[in-house]
Amino acid sequence: MVKKGIKQLIAEANEVIDTISAEEAMTLHGKEDVTVVDLRDIRELHRDGKIPGAIHAPRGMLEFWVDPDSPYHKPVFATGNRMVLHCASGWRSALAAQTLVAMGLDNVCHIETGFKGWKEAGGDVETVEKK
Numbered sequence: 001m002v003k004k005g006i007k008q009l010i011a012e013a014n015e016v017i018d019t020i021s022a023e024e025a026m027t028l029h030g031k032e033d034v035t036v037v038d039l040r041d042i043r044e045l046h047r048d049g050k051i052p053g054a055i056h057a058p059r060g061m062l063e064f065w066v067d068p069d070s071p072y073h074k075p076v077f078a079t080g081n082r083m084v085l086h087c088a089s090g091w092r093s094a095l096a097a098q099t100l101v102a103m104g105l106d107n108v109c110h111i112e113t114g115f116k117g118w119k120e121a122g123g124d125v126e127t128v129e130k131k
Contacts, residue, residue: 010091013098018109022117025084029053029123035081037062039092040115042128049125051086051118059092066103086111086118 036054064072085093093110100108
């Protein structure tokens with residue numbers, strides 16, 4: 001039996017994270033001190049495309065890529081850049097942002113409406129080819 005459902009987990013995450021609109025994300029996009037992080041599964045990127053310049057960090061690897069003590073660490077997460085996380089609709093990114101805040105990153109936010117909101121607001125999208 002689940003004692004705490006996904007709605008409650010997301011609500012709790014939203015209490016401690018910085019949430020931005022797709023329109024606000026568009027104003028940040030492309031700035032040198034901003035890194036857009038796409039948490040979606042690679043199949044979603046192949047099917048729907050991605051925000052130009054976004055780095056793909058599968059949700060299941062995020063903590064490992066962020067932690068400098070991890071053998072999987074990615075230097076992009078140690079730049080001090082503002083990290084703008086997103087998933088498809090804002091649920092996974094809310095939970096991921098909460099985790100990064102708990103890990104000690106303080107320059108993290110997520111797009112409330114996710115990639116769906118980005119597209120609906122007229123944000124640019126690039127195709128992701130299968131390798």
